[in-house]
Amino acid sequence: MAKEKRFALRISANLPAELWGVDDISFLCGVRLIELSPGGCKISLEKQELSLPQGLTIKFGLEKAIPFNFSAEIVWSNKSDEKTYIGIKFKNLTMHDKEKTRKYIHDLKYINRDGYTM
Numbered sequence: 695m696a697k698e699k700r701f702a703l704r705i706s707a708n709l710p711a712e713l714w715g716v717d718d719i720s721f722l723c724g725v726r727l728i729e730l731s732p733g734g735c736k737i738s739l740e741k742q743e744l745s746l747p748q749g750l751t752i753k754f755g756l757e758k759a760i761p762f763n764f765s766a767e768i769v770w771s772n773k774s775d776e777k778t779y780i781g782i783k784f785k786n787l788t789m790h791d792k793e794k795t796r797k798y799i800h801d802l803k804y805i806n807r808d809g810y811t812m
Contacts, residue, residue, distance in 0.1 A: 711754035734783040
């Protein structure tokens with residue numbers, strides 16, 4: 695039951711995101727957020743030679759709204775010929791952060807249902 699609920703809250707996003715160091719000062723790279731769930735996300739990297747630290751900060755969200763800024767850790771990575779895919783787990787989320795992410799996913803589903811493209 696919990697596994698089905700987790701997959702129900704996952705959405706294909708295809709949004710821009712930024713990876714920062716843990717200190718929020720050093721910018722690492724820009725990425726594409728492919729899938730989003732309240733507990734983590736899947737991203738794609740264009741540059742394969744880039745090495746990322748285990749702990750980092752991810753920033754994403756709609757441009758006009760205040761972006762999400764979560765500390766995160768890399769759970770897995772998968773390299774293909776063109777891109778590198780990375781699974782990220784959000785760390786130290788409050789209940790408010792999880793609820794904001796769920797609302798954001800709901801809004802993205804509503805926007806995607808109407809055929810709006812970003």
